Each structure stands twice: as C-alpha cells, then as structure tokens.
Amino acid sequence: MTDPMGAPVEAMDRQRCFSLAELCRELGITPRSLRFYEDKGLIAPARAGTRRIYSMRDRARAKLVVRGKQLGFTLKQIKDLLDLYDADPQHRVQKVALLKEIQKRIRTLHEMNAAIATTLADLENIQQSIIESFDREEAA
DNA sequence: ATTCTTACA
DNA sequence: TGTAAGCA
Structure with a gap:
C-alpha cells in the first residue's frame, strides 16, 4: 500500500498524474502560484520534457500547501513541515x-x-x- | 492551444 | 503573485 504522501512503496498507479492546469483547477489556484511553490521548494514535480507532471504525491503536498496558506502559515513554515513529513x-x-x-x-x-x-x-x-x-x- | 522561463508596473 | 513577452 501507499498513502497519498508516501514515497517508499513503488506505486503501480504510475499513470494517475496531473498537468499544471488540472492540478490548479482542482486546487483553485493559478499556475503562477503552483510554479511559485515549486521555486520555493515545496513541490518538485517530474518533467516530461519541460512540461510539469504532478504525481499523486505532488498533488497531496500541493493540497497541504493550499490548506496551510488558508490557515495563515507562511510558505517557509509549510515547507519545513512538509520536509519533516519526508524525513x-x-x-x-x-x-x-x-x-x-x-x-x-x-x-x-x-x-x-x-x-x-x-x-x-x-x-x-x-x-x-x-x-x-x-x-x-x-x-x- | 498550452506550457515554460524571465522580468517587472 | 499578476501579467507580458518570446519560445517550444
């Protein structure tokens, strides 16, 4: 098994990914914001050439970022928390x-x-x- | 048509 | 973060 944020187990569902537009639509944010979070190191989507490919894990992290922001946390705080999730x-x-x-x-x-x-x-x-x-x- | 990067009112 | 610009 593999929880949304889990990284270890090899995900057999390697196809369920999202494009920038799809994820943005689902999260209710603009592409600018999603790319911004990436620049800040909160998300690290894979690439298909130069195109960004968001995995289920990326989506889960992005959701937490949006959630964190709604609660008033800074991207810095959110990033530190997210990093701990991995470590x-x-x-x-x-x-x-x-x-x-x-x-x-x-x-x-x-x-x-x-x-x-x-x-x-x-x-x-x-x-x-x-x-x-x-x-x-x-x-x- | 979409996305990407870079730069800046 | 929005937006414009020039590519791919």
Whole structure:
C-alpha cells in the first residue's frame, strides 16, 4: 500500500498524474502560484520534457500547501513541515512541529484580534465624539 | 492551444 | 503573485 504522501512503496498507479492546469483547477489556484511553490521548494514535480507532471504525491503536498496558506502559515513554515513529513515516516517529529506552529499561529491570531479590538474601540470613540459635536451644534 | 522561463508596473 | 513577452 501507499498513502497519498508516501514515497517508499513503488506505486503501480504510475499513470494517475496531473498537468499544471488540472492540478490548479482542482486546487483553485493559478499556475503562477503552483510554479511559485515549486521555486520555493515545496513541490518538485517530474518533467516530461519541460512540461510539469504532478504525481499523486505532488498533488497531496500541493493540497497541504493550499490548506496551510488558508490557515495563515507562511510558505517557509509549510515547507519545513512538509520536509519533516519526508524525513520522519512515523510523523512523530512532524506532529510535534505542527502542533508548535499551530500554537504559534493561534497566539499571533489572538494578538491581531486584540489589536483590531483596540483600533475598533479607538475609531468608535472618535466617531462618537464627532457625532456628539454635531449634537451640540444643533442644540446651540 | 498550452506550457515554460524571465522580468517587472 | 499578476501579467507580458518570446519560445517550444
């Protein structure tokens, strides 16, 4: 057997691959983005001449990249996690590292939320001051 | 018709 | 990352 991300076992399903356009369509991203991730070393599709051929494994990795981005992780963080997936078949270190990044992400999200709350309060106060100034004008 | 690389508003 | 350009 071979899980989506598994590399070791020789895949007998050597035909199920995707073209750039196919994978992009499935992932909902542009070819530019997919090539960009490749430049950053997150994906390493095979080539048929110069054409990119994405294997099931490439597709799985690409999906994780998209997923990671939706969650707000940087390509750097995603790459490090993906690399661990290869280096650690049991996914031990991988899980610990992922948990660590998730907690870090949660912390920054909380910080951002607090910052937004502060700015929101500031703007509402200013807004209120202006409204009150108008009220005073009318009363006068 | 599609994809590829490179360069840049 | 979008987009344009010049190839294959």
